[in-house]
Amino acid sequence: MxxxxxxxxxxxxxxxxxxxxxxxxxxxxxxxxxxxxxxxxxxxxxxxxxxxxxxxxxxxxxxxxxxxxxxxxxxxxxxxxxxxVSRNKPHGHLHIHVGGSTARDVLIPALPDFLSRYPDIRLDLGVADRPVDLISGNIDCVIRGGPLDDSSLIARHIGNASLITCTTPEYLKMFGIPAYPEELSNGHKLISYLSPLTGRAFPFRFQRDGEKKEIKPDHRIGVNESNAHLAAAIAGMGIIQTFTYSIKQELKQGALVEILHEWRPPVYPFHVVYPQNRHVTHRLRVFIAWLVEVFPEAVKG
The missing domain is CATH 1.10.10.10 (Winged helix-like DNA-binding domain superfamily/Winged helix DNA-binding domain)
Incomplete structure (x- = not known):
């Protein structure tokens, strides 16, 4: 044996x-x-x-x-x-999991730089908003946003993303422009992002000068995938809160407009997460170091 x-x-x-x-x-x-x-x-x-x-x-x-x-x-x-490590370039296979809009708007546009630096590393990207089991899925790391509650994982902070409340100009012409967060509960049509794990709607969050408000939406439509969530807003179905990095083009072109400018949501932390009982390979170390370097710039609004 x-x-x-x-x-x-x-x-x-x-x-x-x-x-x-x-x-x-x-x-x-x-x-x-x-x-x-x-x-x-x-x-x-x-x-x-x-x-x-x-x-x-x-x-x-x-x-x-x-x-x-x-x-x-x-x-x-x-x-x-x-x-x-001192003699060999990092090489081999990395399995990475990332959410839909983060993959589309942050990670994938930056990846040519990583692949040019480390041509001997091969990447497999799992793209979905639903949480995954890193151990059973044989996944090296996950790029995860929001609070972390799994103590069996090691997490390294890689940056904060800003969020924005927005909708289409046509929607505002029809329903008016809200001046305060509380007005969202009075006749406005909200598009909720649903937790892929629980199915519950995330609340709309706001802050100004240290004051915080939270609106639990009675939503018109709920979506549990980030790209489809944005598509619902562009289609004119209502108001959303989403990452600023996801709608740069839509804001520039006027397809979407920001509302409640003075009540921006709190920033959203992102981490790269991996199991604590798994060896951190050379290829994973350089990927994490690269993320720490490029992620903050990539998520700027």
Whole structure:
């Protein structure tokens, strides 16, 4: 038995929760991976995994072994990296997940610079507003906006984006221009951004000179994807709050106009997030460093 490979196979099954996904991530046949895990269990004399028809779970012994073995693998990768980083250019495959409008308006326009700096890195972009499981999805990092509530992840702040309240000129001609946030609750048609996770509408938020207001909209239409959310506003369906970076062209061309100028929403923090129990590869380190460099400029309003 190749014990190191067996340990890698076992830890990937735990992290992905599935033999097939684990085998795919290690680029080996499912049967080979299964044999490695069984050999490791025979070597240790304990059952590490409890297999059912629907899922794979660790036994108490398996959980303890995973925690100790994963630390060893991280230490080993750190040792290897310390010897090769100084001599080799970063290379390999990065799996990155990002929301729709952030991908379209921020990340993708900037990526030619990254790819020119690091031609040996290959990128796979998962683009969706719905949160993803970094471990089971074998994702290296996520660019995530808003507050963070998962303590199992490491997050690095990469910048703040400004938000804007806007609608079409035609809408304002029909319904009038609100002067205060409270007026949005009196006959105005609001387009809510719905949480892709819970389906609940995010409130419209405002602040001025330290004073904060929050309007919970009785919305005309709700949308759970950022590009479609913007499209609904351009189509004249009502008022939205969205990122300034997403509507630069629409504002310049007059397709959308800002309202409630003195009541701008609070800035929105963005982070790059990755699992704390996963080794940070050289390619991921340079990607994070690049994001810290370019993201603040890319999200300027």
């Amino acid at each position: 190749d014990q190191l490979m067996a340990i890698r196979a076992f830890t990937r099954v735990v992290e992905t929760g599935n033999f097939t996904r684990a085998a795919d991530s290690l680029n080996m046949p499912n049967a080979t991976l299964s044999k490695l895990v069984k050999s490791l269990e025979a070597h240790l004399g304990v059952r590490l995994l409890q297999r059912t028809t629907r899922r794979v779970m660790t036994t108490p012994e398996g959980r303890e072994y995973y925690e100790k073995a994963s630390r060893i693998l991280i230490d080993l990768e750190d040792i290897d990296t310390s010897f090769i």
